[in-house]
Amino acid sequence: MENCVNPYDVVTPRKNITAIHVIYDGGENSFSLAKLKWKSEETNLIEDKLGLRWNGTKQSPKGFPTAMGNPSWFIVPAKLEQVLKDKAFELxxxxxxxxxxxxxxxxxxxxxxxxxxxxxxxxxxxxxxxxEKVNEQDRQELEKILSQNMIFFLKTDNPEDTFDLGLDGSLTVRLNFLI
Incomplete structure:
Protein backbone atom coordinates (compact mmCIF):
# COMPACT_ATOMS: atom_id res chain seq x y z
CA MET A 1 0.00 0.00 0.00
CA GLU A 2 2.90 2.35 -0.71
CA ASN A 3 0.87 4.70 -2.95
CA CYS A 4 -1.88 5.46 -0.48
CA VAL A 5 -2.39 6.23 3.19
CA ASN A 6 -2.36 3.34 5.67
CA PRO A 7 -5.89 3.23 7.17
CA TYR A 8 -4.39 2.96 10.68
CA ASP A 9 -2.87 6.41 10.08
CA VAL A 10 -6.22 8.05 9.30
CA VAL A 11 -7.10 9.80 12.54
CA THR A 12 -9.06 12.82 11.33
CA PRO A 13 -10.83 14.42 13.11
CA ARG A 14 -8.42 13.92 16.02
CA LYS A 15 -10.91 15.28 18.56
CA ASN A 16 -13.33 12.44 17.73
CA ILE A 17 -11.23 9.36 16.91
CA THR A 18 -9.61 7.72 19.93
CA ALA A 19 -8.84 4.25 18.46
CA ILE A 20 -8.95 2.43 15.11
CA HIS A 21 -9.32 -1.25 14.29
CA VAL A 22 -9.18 -1.95 10.56
CA ILE A 23 -11.69 -4.68 9.70
CA TYR A 24 -10.90 -4.74 5.98
CA ASP A 25 -8.14 -3.13 3.93
CA GLY A 26 -8.39 -3.63 0.18
CA GLY A 27 -5.19 -1.71 -0.49
CA GLU A 28 -4.56 0.79 -3.24
CA ASN A 29 -7.51 1.77 -5.46
CA SER A 30 -9.92 -0.01 -3.11
CA PHE A 31 -11.50 0.75 0.25
CA SER A 32 -11.00 0.20 3.95
CA LEU A 33 -13.55 -0.43 6.67
CA ALA A 34 -12.67 0.20 10.31
CA LYS A 35 -14.22 0.06 13.74
CA LEU A 36 -13.61 3.45 15.35
CA LYS A 37 -13.76 4.58 18.94
CA TRP A 38 -15.60 7.85 18.37
CA LYS A 39 -15.92 10.58 20.98
CA SER A 40 -19.32 12.20 20.54
CA GLU A 41 -19.28 15.99 20.64
CA GLU A 42 -22.87 16.05 21.94
CA THR A 43 -22.54 13.57 24.82
CA ASN A 44 -18.73 13.50 25.30
CA LEU A 45 -19.04 9.69 25.46
CA ILE A 46 -16.92 7.28 23.44
CA GLU A 47 -19.01 5.13 21.09
CA ASP A 48 -18.22 2.38 18.57
CA LYS A 49 -18.70 3.60 15.01
CA LEU A 50 -17.96 2.04 11.65
CA GLY A 51 -15.84 4.10 9.26
CA LEU A 52 -15.45 3.66 5.50
CA ARG A 53 -12.97 5.26 3.10
CA TRP A 54 -11.51 4.87 -0.36
CA ASN A 55 -7.77 4.29 0.08
CA GLY A 56 -6.51 6.23 -2.92
CA THR A 57 -4.01 5.71 -5.71
CA LYS A 58 -0.59 6.98 -6.78
CA GLN A 59 -2.31 9.99 -8.38
CA SER A 60 -4.55 10.61 -5.36
CA PRO A 61 -2.73 9.10 -2.34
CA LYS A 62 -4.92 10.71 0.35
CA GLY A 63 -7.98 8.81 -0.78
CA PHE A 64 -11.48 9.97 0.10
CA PRO A 65 -12.99 11.47 2.14
CA THR A 66 -10.63 14.19 3.32
CA ALA A 67 -11.18 16.93 5.86
CA MET A 68 -9.16 20.14 5.45
CA GLY A 69 -6.70 18.20 3.27
CA ASN A 70 -6.29 15.28 5.70
CA PRO A 71 -7.50 11.72 5.06
CA SER A 72 -10.61 11.01 7.12
CA TRP A 73 -13.39 8.45 7.62
CA PHE A 74 -17.01 8.48 6.48
CA ILE A 75 -19.15 7.35 9.42
CA VAL A 76 -21.44 4.56 8.21
CA PRO A 77 -25.12 4.85 9.19
CA ALA A 78 -26.07 2.29 11.86
CA LYS A 79 -28.56 0.61 9.48
CA LEU A 80 -25.70 -0.38 7.14
CA GLU A 81 -23.09 -1.44 9.70
CA GLN A 82 -23.87 -5.16 9.88
CA VAL A 83 -24.13 -5.55 6.10
CA LEU A 84 -20.71 -3.95 5.61
CA LYS A 85 -19.12 -5.94 8.45
CA ASP A 86 -20.45 -9.18 6.96
CA LYS A 87 -19.10 -8.24 3.53
CA ALA A 88 -15.69 -7.37 5.06
CA PHE A 89 -15.50 -10.82 6.68
CA GLU A 90 -16.43 -12.40 3.34
CA LEU A 91 -13.80 -10.37 1.44
CA GLU A 132 -9.48 -22.20 13.69
CA LYS A 133 -5.98 -23.67 13.84
CA VAL A 134 -3.36 -21.06 14.77
CA ASN A 135 0.41 -21.23 14.91
CA GLU A 136 2.81 -19.05 16.91
CA GLN A 137 3.03 -16.44 14.16
CA ASP A 138 -0.80 -16.27 14.06
CA ARG A 139 -0.90 -15.83 17.85
CA GLN A 140 1.59 -12.96 17.66
CA GLU A 141 -0.41 -11.22 14.92
CA LEU A 142 -3.63 -11.74 16.91
CA GLU A 143 -2.01 -10.31 20.03
CA LYS A 144 -0.83 -7.25 18.06
CA ILE A 145 -4.28 -6.54 16.60
CA LEU A 146 -6.06 -7.02 19.93
CA SER A 147 -3.61 -4.85 21.89
CA GLN A 148 -4.35 -1.96 19.51
CA ASN A 149 -7.91 -2.27 20.81
CA MET A 150 -6.94 -2.43 24.51
CA ILE A 151 -7.53 -6.20 24.67
CA PHE A 152 -4.64 -8.23 26.00
CA PHE A 153 -3.76 -11.89 26.40
CA LEU A 154 -3.79 -12.91 30.05
CA LYS A 155 -0.16 -12.99 31.16
CA THR A 156 1.04 -15.04 34.13
CA ASP A 157 4.22 -16.86 35.03
CA ASN A 158 2.83 -19.90 33.22
CA PRO A 159 2.41 -19.31 29.45
CA GLU A 160 -0.09 -22.17 29.33
CA ASP A 161 -2.51 -19.99 31.32
CA THR A 162 -3.26 -17.94 28.20
CA PHE A 163 -4.38 -20.72 25.84
CA ASP A 164 -6.17 -24.05 26.29
CA LEU A 165 -6.38 -26.53 23.45
CA GLY A 166 -9.55 -28.61 23.69
CA LEU A 167 -9.83 -32.28 22.78
CA ASP A 168 -11.99 -31.28 19.81
CA GLY A 169 -9.24 -28.96 18.49
CA SER A 170 -10.86 -25.76 19.72
CA LEU A 171 -8.65 -23.10 21.27
CA THR A 172 -9.68 -21.07 24.31
CA VAL A 173 -7.88 -17.77 24.84
CA ARG A 174 -8.05 -15.85 28.13
CA LEU A 175 -8.18 -12.09 27.79
CA ASN A 176 -7.99 -8.93 29.86
CA PHE A 177 -9.45 -5.70 28.55
CA LEU A 178 -9.79 -2.11 29.67
CA ILE A 179 -13.35 -0.85 29.86
Whole structure:
Protein backbone atom coordinates (compact mmCIF):
# COMPACT_ATOMS: atom_id res chain seq x y z
CA MET A 1 0.00 0.00 0.00
CA GLU A 2 2.90 2.35 -0.71
CA ASN A 3 0.87 4.70 -2.95
CA CYS A 4 -1.88 5.46 -0.48
CA VAL A 5 -2.39 6.23 3.19
CA ASN A 6 -2.36 3.34 5.67
CA PRO A 7 -5.89 3.23 7.17
CA TYR A 8 -4.39 2.96 10.68
CA ASP A 9 -2.87 6.41 10.08
CA VAL A 10 -6.22 8.05 9.30
CA VAL A 11 -7.10 9.80 12.54
CA THR A 12 -9.06 12.82 11.33
CA PRO A 13 -10.83 14.42 13.11
CA ARG A 14 -8.42 13.92 16.02
CA LYS A 15 -10.91 15.28 18.56
CA ASN A 16 -13.33 12.44 17.73
CA ILE A 17 -11.23 9.36 16.91
CA THR A 18 -9.61 7.72 19.93
CA ALA A 19 -8.84 4.25 18.46
CA ILE A 20 -8.95 2.43 15.11
CA HIS A 21 -9.32 -1.25 14.29
CA VAL A 22 -9.18 -1.95 10.56
CA ILE A 23 -11.69 -4.68 9.70
CA TYR A 24 -10.90 -4.74 5.98
CA ASP A 25 -8.14 -3.13 3.93
CA GLY A 26 -8.39 -3.63 0.18
CA GLY A 27 -5.19 -1.71 -0.49
CA GLU A 28 -4.56 0.79 -3.24
CA ASN A 29 -7.51 1.77 -5.46
CA SER A 30 -9.92 -0.01 -3.11
CA PHE A 31 -11.50 0.75 0.25
CA SER A 32 -11.00 0.20 3.95
CA LEU A 33 -13.55 -0.43 6.67
CA ALA A 34 -12.67 0.20 10.31
CA LYS A 35 -14.22 0.06 13.74
CA LEU A 36 -13.61 3.45 15.35
CA LYS A 37 -13.76 4.58 18.94
CA TRP A 38 -15.60 7.85 18.37
CA LYS A 39 -15.92 10.58 20.98
CA SER A 40 -19.32 12.20 20.54
CA GLU A 41 -19.28 15.99 20.64
CA GLU A 42 -22.87 16.05 21.94
CA THR A 43 -22.54 13.57 24.82
CA ASN A 44 -18.73 13.50 25.30
CA LEU A 45 -19.04 9.69 25.46
CA ILE A 46 -16.92 7.28 23.44
CA GLU A 47 -19.01 5.13 21.09
CA ASP A 48 -18.22 2.38 18.57
CA LYS A 49 -18.70 3.60 15.01
CA LEU A 50 -17.96 2.04 11.65
CA GLY A 51 -15.84 4.10 9.26
CA LEU A 52 -15.45 3.66 5.50
CA ARG A 53 -12.97 5.26 3.10
CA TRP A 54 -11.51 4.87 -0.36
CA ASN A 55 -7.77 4.29 0.08
CA GLY A 56 -6.51 6.23 -2.92
CA THR A 57 -4.01 5.71 -5.71
CA LYS A 58 -0.59 6.98 -6.78
CA GLN A 59 -2.31 9.99 -8.38
CA SER A 60 -4.55 10.61 -5.36
CA PRO A 61 -2.73 9.10 -2.34
CA LYS A 62 -4.92 10.71 0.35
CA GLY A 63 -7.98 8.81 -0.78
CA PHE A 64 -11.48 9.97 0.10
CA PRO A 65 -12.99 11.47 2.14
CA THR A 66 -10.63 14.19 3.32
CA ALA A 67 -11.18 16.93 5.86
CA MET A 68 -9.16 20.14 5.45
CA GLY A 69 -6.70 18.20 3.27
CA ASN A 70 -6.29 15.28 5.70
CA PRO A 71 -7.50 11.72 5.06
CA SER A 72 -10.61 11.01 7.12
CA TRP A 73 -13.39 8.45 7.62
CA PHE A 74 -17.01 8.48 6.48
CA ILE A 75 -19.15 7.35 9.42
CA VAL A 76 -21.44 4.56 8.21
CA PRO A 77 -25.12 4.85 9.19
CA ALA A 78 -26.07 2.29 11.86
CA LYS A 79 -28.56 0.61 9.48
CA LEU A 80 -25.70 -0.38 7.14
CA GLU A 81 -23.09 -1.44 9.70
CA GLN A 82 -23.87 -5.16 9.88
CA VAL A 83 -24.13 -5.55 6.10
CA LEU A 84 -20.71 -3.95 5.61
CA LYS A 85 -19.12 -5.94 8.45
CA ASP A 86 -20.45 -9.18 6.96
CA LYS A 87 -19.10 -8.24 3.53
CA ALA A 88 -15.69 -7.37 5.06
CA PHE A 89 -15.50 -10.82 6.68
CA GLU A 90 -16.43 -12.40 3.34
CA LEU A 91 -13.80 -10.37 1.44
CA UNK A 92 -11.14 -11.27 3.99
CA UNK A 93 -12.01 -14.94 3.41
CA UNK A 94 -11.96 -14.79 -0.38
CA UNK A 95 -8.77 -12.70 -0.48
CA UNK A 96 -6.92 -15.07 1.86
CA UNK A 97 -6.41 -12.57 4.69
CA UNK A 98 -9.14 -13.92 6.82
CA UNK A 99 -8.03 -16.16 9.61
CA UNK A 100 -6.43 -13.82 12.13
CA UNK A 101 -8.31 -10.68 11.05
CA UNK A 102 -11.67 -12.43 11.37
CA UNK A 103 -10.76 -14.04 14.71
CA UNK A 104 -9.69 -10.62 15.98
CA UNK A 105 -12.91 -9.03 14.69
CA UNK A 106 -15.02 -11.67 16.46
CA UNK A 107 -13.10 -11.23 19.73
CA UNK A 108 -13.39 -7.43 19.52
CA UNK A 109 -17.15 -7.70 18.95
CA UNK A 110 -17.43 -10.15 21.87
CA UNK A 111 -15.51 -7.81 24.19
CA UNK A 112 -17.41 -4.70 23.02
CA UNK A 113 -20.69 -6.32 24.14
CA UNK A 114 -19.14 -6.99 27.56
CA UNK A 115 -17.89 -3.41 27.84
CA UNK A 116 -21.42 -2.03 27.45
CA UNK A 117 -22.50 -3.74 30.67
CA UNK A 118 -19.59 -2.58 32.86
CA UNK A 119 -18.25 0.67 34.28
CA UNK A 120 -15.62 2.63 32.39
CA UNK A 121 -12.09 2.50 33.81
CA UNK A 122 -12.34 -1.07 35.09
CA UNK A 123 -10.34 -4.07 33.96
CA UNK A 124 -12.41 -6.85 32.43
CA UNK A 125 -11.72 -10.55 31.97
CA UNK A 126 -13.22 -12.98 29.50
CA UNK A 127 -12.47 -16.11 27.54
CA UNK A 128 -13.09 -16.70 23.86
CA UNK A 129 -13.22 -20.08 22.11
CA UNK A 130 -12.56 -20.60 18.40
CA UNK A 131 -12.00 -23.62 16.16
CA GLU A 132 -9.48 -22.20 13.69
CA LYS A 133 -5.98 -23.67 13.84
CA VAL A 134 -3.36 -21.06 14.77
CA ASN A 135 0.41 -21.23 14.91
CA GLU A 136 2.81 -19.05 16.91
CA GLN A 137 3.03 -16.44 14.16
CA ASP A 138 -0.80 -16.27 14.06
CA ARG A 139 -0.90 -15.83 17.85
CA GLN A 140 1.59 -12.96 17.66
CA GLU A 141 -0.41 -11.22 14.92
CA LEU A 142 -3.63 -11.74 16.91
CA GLU A 143 -2.01 -10.31 20.03
CA LYS A 144 -0.83 -7.25 18.06
CA ILE A 145 -4.28 -6.54 16.60
CA LEU A 146 -6.06 -7.02 19.93
CA SER A 147 -3.61 -4.85 21.89
CA GLN A 148 -4.35 -1.96 19.51
CA ASN A 149 -7.91 -2.27 20.81
CA MET A 150 -6.94 -2.43 24.51
CA ILE A 151 -7.53 -6.20 24.67
CA PHE A 152 -4.64 -8.23 26.00
CA PHE A 153 -3.76 -11.89 26.40
CA LEU A 154 -3.79 -12.91 30.05
CA LYS A 155 -0.16 -12.99 31.16
CA THR A 156 1.04 -15.04 34.13
CA ASP A 157 4.22 -16.86 35.03
CA ASN A 158 2.83 -19.90 33.22
CA PRO A 159 2.41 -19.31 29.45
CA GLU A 160 -0.09 -22.17 29.33
CA ASP A 161 -2.51 -19.99 31.32
CA THR A 162 -3.26 -17.94 28.20
CA PHE A 163 -4.38 -20.72 25.84
CA ASP A 164 -6.17 -24.05 26.29
CA LEU A 165 -6.38 -26.53 23.45
CA GLY A 166 -9.55 -28.61 23.69
CA LEU A 167 -9.83 -32.28 22.78
CA ASP A 168 -11.99 -31.28 19.81
CA GLY A 169 -9.24 -28.96 18.49
CA SER A 170 -10.86 -25.76 19.72
CA LEU A 171 -8.65 -23.10 21.27
CA THR A 172 -9.68 -21.07 24.31
CA VAL A 173 -7.88 -17.77 24.84
CA ARG A 174 -8.05 -15.85 28.13
CA LEU A 175 -8.18 -12.09 27.79
CA ASN A 176 -7.99 -8.93 29.86
CA PHE A 177 -9.45 -5.70 28.55
CA LEU A 178 -9.79 -2.11 29.67
CA ILE A 179 -13.35 -0.85 29.86
Missing amino acids: NETEGKAKIINIANKIIDHVSHLKKSNHQGQLGFTTYVFD
